[in-house]
Amino acid sequence: MDSKMEIKQSTIKAFSYTCLSDCIFQTVVYVIMAITTFLMLFPFYWILITAVKPINEIFAFPPKLWPSSFQWGNFVQAMQASNFNVYFRNSSIVTACATTITVCINLLAGYAFAKYQFAFKNFFFMMVLSTLMIPLQVIMIPNFIIISKLGLVNTYAGLIFPPCAEAFGLFLSRQFMSELPNELIESGRIDGASEFCIFRRIILPNTRSLISVLIIFTVMWRWNDFQWPLIILSDSKMYTVQVGLAMLNGVNYVNWNHLMSAALLSIIPVVVVFFIFQKQFVQGIASTGIKG
Amino acid sequence: MTAGQKHKQPFWNNIKVVPYLYILPNMILFMTFMIIPIFITGYYSLQKWSGMGSPKFIGFDNYSYIFQNEVFLRTLWNTFIFSSTTVPILMVLALFFAIMLNRDMKLRGFFRSAMYMPSIISTVVVGMVFIWLFNSQLGLINYILNIFGFGSIEWANNPKFAMVMVVIGTIWSRTGYNMVIYLAALQGISPEYYEAAKIDGAGGWQRFRFITMPLLNSTHIFILITCVIYSFRSFDLIYVMTKGGPLNATKTMVVYIYDTAFHENYYGRASAAGVILFLILFIFTVIRIKSEKEIK
Numbered sequence: 001m002d003s004k005m006e007i008k009q010s011t012i013k014a015f016s017y018t019c020l021s022d023c024i025f026q027t028v029v030y031v032i033m034a035i036t037t038f039l040m041l042f043p044f045y046w047i048l049i050t051a052v053k054p055i056n057e058i059f060a061f062p063p064k065l066w067p068s069s070f071q072w073g074n075f076v077q078a079m080q081a082s083n084f085n086v087y088f089r090n091s092s093i094v095t096a097c098a099t100t101i102t103v104c105i106n107l108l109a110g111y112a113f114a115k116y117q118f119a120f121k122n123f124f125f126m127m128v129l130s131t132l133m134i135p136l137q138v139i140m141i142p143n144f145i146i147i148s149k150l151g152l153v154n155t156y157a158g159l160i161f162p163p164c165a166e167a168f169g170l171f172l173s174r175q176f177m178s179e180l181p182n183e184l185i186e187s188g189r190i191d192g193a194s195e196f197c198i199f200r201r202i203i204l205p206n207t208r209s210l211i212s213v214l215i216i217f218t219v220m221w222r223w224n225d226f227q228w229p230l231i232i233l234s235d236s237k238m239y240t241v242q243v244g245l246a247m248l249n250g251v252n253y254v255n256w257n258h259l260m261s262a263a264l265l266s267i268i269p270v271v272v273v274f275f276i277f278q279k280q281f282v283q284g285i286a287s288t289g290i291k292g
Numbered sequence: 293m294t295a296g297q298k299h300k301q302p303f304w305n306n307i308k309v310v311p312y313l314y315i316l317p318n319m320i321l322f323m324t325f326m327i328i329p330i331f332i333t334g335y336y337s338l339q340k341w342s343g344m345g346s347p348k349f350i351g352f353d354n355y356s357y358i359f360q361n362e363v364f365l366r367t368l369w370n371t372f373i374f375s376s377t378t379v380p381i382l383m384v385l386a387l388f389f390a391i392m393l394n395r396d397m398k399l400r401g402f403f404r405s406a407m408y409m410p411s412i413i414s415t416v417v418v419g420m421v422f423i424w425l426f427n428s429q430l431g432l433i434n435y436i437l438n439i440f441g442f443g444s445i446e447w448a449n450n451p452k453f454a455m456v457m458v459v460i461g462t463i464w465s466r467t468g469y470n471m472v473i474y475l476a477a478l479q480g481i482s483p484e485y486y487e488a489a490k491i492d493g494a495g496g497w498q499r500f501r502f503i504t505m506p507l508l509n510s511t512h513i514f515i516l517i518t519c520v521i522y523s524f525r526s527f528d529l530i531y532v533m534t535k536g537g538p539l540n541a542t543k544t545m546v547v548y549i550y551d552t553a554f555h556e557n558y559y560g561r562a563s564a565a566g567v568i569l570f571l572i573l574f575i576f577t578v579i580r581i582k583s584e585k586e587i588k
Contacts, residue, residue: 135525142329224414
């Protein structure tokens with residue numbers, strides 16, 4: 001009892017001291033976070049400001065932090081000057097198709113790896129897992145040649161299919177589905193449901209959160225994908241948004257107004273998806289941390 | 293339906309066949325665009341081929357060529373420099389901000405989102421906005437340097453500074469992502485450890501040094517290896533910002549492979565470089581698997 005009292009008294013003595021140092025510490029934390037947040041968000045602000053500046057202020061030095069007037073028409077001009085509406089259409093088609101395919105095949109395969117026993121199961125799974133570390137640059141030459149032999153250069157199919165083989169989604173699906181109780185499947189079998197019916201009617205409704213994580217990741221990844229489209233596209237009518245941006249950036253005379261307008265429009269879809277599904281997104285990374 | 297047929301399932305409902313049907317589409321894609329291409333890359337690395345005509349077998353000439361080629365050796369060095377600067381900085385910053393944002397504080401969600409925002413946008417856009425900020429005549433960064441009395445720097449045209457620019461862009465875009473992984477690991481540490489340490493009189497630094505750091509060991513290794521692999525494969529940002537220039541100052545292995553294959557049409561040499569890249573990453577992956585097993 002005595003020792004306890006002593007502790008209490010010393011705590012009270014230390015209280016004023018701790019409070020002061022705590023306050024200082026808190027302030028320091030907030031200052032650091034405020035500066036960091038500013039640095040993290042400033043480039044976004046700079047994209048926006050550059051996009052809507054009048055053209056003469058782009059070439060003003062020192063750069064103007066706040067434009068004298070907002071030229072919202074720059075967005076329209078940017079879309080008209082280059083074929084960005086076409087690029088957006090291409091990117092949307094590729095992203096939508098690729099996401100549908102990737103999510104479907106990963107759900108199916110993940111379910112098979114999680115809930116069925118079959119010969120060479122581990123072999124197949126290890127094979128898929130081992131591809132996680134393989135960068136596109138190692139396989140892009142053969143892939144390009146395969147796609148050219150199939151006559152799929154400059155086509156949607158050529159853009160969509162090769163990157164659909166990815167281990168991350170499969171890995172995530174297997175992980176998630178192996179946690180579903182086996183009784184779900186057994187009860188379905190006893191009721192005489194066909195195997196596919198069990199998958200569709202019993203398994204899928206129980207994997208909503210998995211499906212949303214898969215969709216978000218695949219949408220972001222495919223929308224932002226750059227190198228594969230760059231390799232197989234030579235026809236500017238087929239450019240995706242990212243390739244279109246990089247090509248605009250590569251020309252000798254860069255119109256920063258148009259470039260930043262297009263860049264801003266191109267990030268709107270992913271930013272919207274991010275804010276709607278932020279929670280699932282962060283959970284997805286935290287639980288796997290694999291997608292690079 | 294007779295009794296005999298009742299037990300005979302159609303093949304698509306046979307429990308022995310169904311799993312193969314389910315993995316089939318995935319496996320076809322994996323075989324065609326992942327597994328087989330690795331072997332084809334190995335095969336091409338032994339051929340002389342420009343994409344036209346038929347490949348000609350030349351043994352290990354491509355390897356001996358690239359290892360005597362100044363540009364390739366330069367790219368190996370650049371890749372090493374790029375990795376060894378981005379990875380430690382990324383890890384320290386990610387851990388630092390994860391610890392800061394693991395505390396209870398106002399605006400925590402906002403700070404976390406702000407940290408994470410850069411990693412969701414495409415690296416093409418990241419490259420573009422940074423090349424604009426670093427623009428030598430009109431860029432904001434040179435303006436700030438001027439205010440503080442430094443001269444303007446030709447970031448994109450000066451071999452000394454181009455790499456700095458690329459590293460800054462990479463760090464901006466990747467810190468938040470790694471922070472999220474650290475945050476998840478920190479949230480897995482039981483608060484009881486800290487309470488016990490507080491009772492024993494351990495200060496903030498001691499708690500960090502003797503509780504947080506050791507408990508994050510597996511996370512450190514995981515993030516280290518992911519960052520290293522990411523730095524070896526990062527192409528978009530460098531391609532958009534510098535295309536590997538000036539004077540090959542920012543040309544990393546992946547840019548070399550791309551240029552050699554698709555601009556110079558030396559498919560054999562590019563494949564040989566691809567095999568080298570594969571072997572390097574393979575070693576890192578083996579290290580990661582081994583260290584994970586040891587920790588367990």
